[in-house]
Every structure is written in C-alpha cells, then in structure tokens.
Amino acid sequence: MTKIAFLGMGIMGAPMARFLAKAGHEVVVYNRTASKALAWVALNGGQAAPTPAEAAAGADIVALCVGNDDDVREVVIGTDGALAAMSPGSILIDHTTASAGLARELAGACSERSVGFVDAPVSGGQAGAEGGQLTVMCGCDDDETFDTAKSVIDAYSKSCVHLGPAGSGQLTKMVNQICIAGLLQGLAEGINFAKLAAGEFDFGFAVEWMRKDLGICLEEAERNGARLPVTALVDQFYKQVAARGGERWDTSSLANLLENP
Numbered sequence: 001m002t003k004i005a006f007l008g009m010g011i012m013g014a015p016m017a018r019f020l021a022k023a024g025h026e027v028v029v030y031n032r033t034a035s036k037a038l039a040w041v042a043l044n045g046g047q048a049a050p051t052p053a054e055a056a057a058g059a060d061i062v063a064l065c066v067g068n069d070d071d072v073r074e075v076v077i078g079t080d081g082a083l084a085a086m087s088p089g090s091i092l093i094d095h096t097t098a099s100a101g102l103a104r105e106l107a108g109a110c111s112e113r114s115v116g117f118v119d120a121p122v123s124g125g126q127a128g129a130e131g132g133q134l135t136v137m138c139g140c141d142d143d144e145t146f147d148t149a150k151s152v153i154d155a156y157s158k159s160c161v162h163l164g165p166a167g168s169g170q171l172t173k174m175v176n177q178i179c180i181a182g183l184l185q186g187l188a189e190g191i192n193f194a195k196l197a198a199g200e201f202d203f204g205f206a207v208e209w210m211r212k213d214l215g216i217c218l219e220e221a222e223r224n225g226a227r228l229p230v231t232a233l234v235d236q237f238y239k240q241v242a243a244r245g246g247e248r249w250d251t252s253s254l255a256n257l258l259e260n261p
C-alpha cells in the first residue's frame with residue numbers, strides 16, 4: 001500500500017483517484033472547491049485535505065490533474081503548494097496537459113528537494129478515465145522514478161510509456177492534440193451533414209481546455225518552426241464557440257458553428 005495524494009477532483013482526476021483507492025492505496029484528495037473532495041470521500045473512503053500541502057505531507061506519491069500551467073504552479077509551488085511539504089524520495093506526477101517548459105521547470109524544482117518528477121498527460125477522455133483505460137505519455141529524467149510512478153499509474157491506465165526526459169510527455173501529448181484538432185472538425189462536418197447533431201454538449205472535454213492545448217501546440221511550433229495551418233484554423237473555430245458562451249461545452253460543439261452559422 002502506497003500513501004498517495006491526488007490534487008484536482010475534476011472530470012479526469014476524480015475517477016483516476018477512485019482507481020487508486022480501489023487498488024488498496026491510502027488516498028488523500030484535495031480539490032479547490034472543497035465540496036467535490038468531500039463528495040469523493042463519501043463515495044470512495046480515504047481522506048480530504050483542505051490544502052495541497054496538507055494532502056502532500058507524508059505522501060509517497062503526489063499526483064495532480066488540474067487545468068493549465070498557472071493552475072499547476074498554484075497547487076505545486078504556490079502558497080500552501082504541495083512541493084514544500086513533500087519528503088525527499090517521494091514523487092510528483094503531473095497529469096495536467098501543460099507546456100513542456102513547465103514540466104522542465106518543475107523537474108528542476110523537484111530535483112532541488114530530492115523529489116522525483118514525471119510529466120504524465122493523458123489521452124482517452126472521460127470514458128477512458130472512468131474505465132481505468134487511459135494512455136499516459138511520460139517524461140522523466142530517471143528510469144527508477146518512472147518505474148515507481150508507473151506501478152501506481154497502472155491502476156487507471158492501459159498504457160503508460162516513458163518517452164524521454166522531463167517535458168517529453170507534454171511534447172507527445174501536443175502531437176496527439178494536433179492530430180485530433182482536424183479530426184474533430186471533420187467529424188463535426190460529417191455529423192452536421194447527416195443532420196445527427198442533438199445540440200447537447202454538456203459533457204466530456206471542455207472547449208476551454210482544448211483551446212489551452214492548441215495554444216500550447218502553437219507556442220511550441222513557434223519555437224521549433226513547425227507549420228500547423230489546420231490546428232490554427234480549428235483553434236479559431238473553438239474561439240468562436242467560446243465567444244458564444246461555449247467555454248465549458250464539449251469539444252464536439254464545433255458542430256454548433258455549422259448548425260447555427
């Protein structure tokens with residue numbers, strides 16, 4: 001049994017933490033909106049902590065799945081952040097989709113405290129998280145840290161791969177999102193053409209997170225010189241969806257632009 005803190009009880013984090021509890025680990029959860037952490041404990045047992053630092057104290061592993069780079073900084077190195085409370089030899093696993101630069105920054109901050117770090121963004125969506133079937137793309141500077149992290153991640157994944165040093169998981173997830181962006185627009189066009197769209201978008205992967213992901217891809221492409229014309233175009237479509245109040249609609253809501261131009 002491993003002592004694990006899980007930070008962020010959102011669409012993805014709550015089911016991931018549930019699989020850790022089911023696997024017999026001792027789980028302490030933290031969520032910014034405390035009621036969600038308490039609801040999780042009522043369903044799954046374990047404990048809820050009022051701050052990331054209190055959740056992380058004494059944990060062997062601290063895993064998190066929050067929103068964007070700023071949110072990760074807040075829960076890891078902000079006031080009452082997890083890192084300052086972590087013991088040497090413990091491991092921080094970040095499942096948030098964030099920038100590769102942040103992953104390298106966190107790997108450095110963790111290393112100064114003799115804490116291991118794995119950037120571990122996921123693919124598989126809400127269904128993958130709820131079924132414990134996620135694909136996890138990992139960046140990590142040493143094999144031993146990765147192996148320990150993987151033994152825990154296995155509880156909610158069907159595939160967990162070490163792709164290279166810190167930041168490599170996030171770079172791989174960018175490739176995933178670049179491939180998905182054009183595909184989603186194609187699917188929206190097909191569904192609209194067949195007049196199957198039910199106009200319901202209240203589930204899954206929020207437009208605000210997709211725009212954050214595409215922003216990360218476009219920023220990285222400015223650094224490495226890659227051309228991403230379709231990704232940039234689909235990002236503009238999502239911008240229009242967000243402007244209609246669709247920031248929290250599911251990514252399939254591209255169909256809304258086609259239905260109601």
Ligand SMILES: NC(=O)c1ccc[n+]([C@@H]2O[C@H](COP(=O)([O-])OP(=O)(O)OC[C@H]3O[C@@H](n4cnc5c(N)ncnc54)[C@H](OP(=O)(O)O)[C@@H]3O)[C@@H](O)[C@H]2O)c1
Nearest residue numbers: 008009010011012032033066067071096097125126205209
């Ligand atoms: N949903 C998907 O299908 C999917 C698939 C792959 C990857 N992802 C990625 O996984 C991450 C989480 O996605 P999600 O769909 O689970 O999002 P979500 O349902 O919106 O949950 C986000 C979680 O992060 C917490 N949070 C956000 N900002 C915070 C801050 N500054 N301080 C503390 N906690 C904060 C939220 O707390 P509150 O409850 O207080 O708001 C919530 O628990 C994102 O990076 C997303 O891109 C999502």
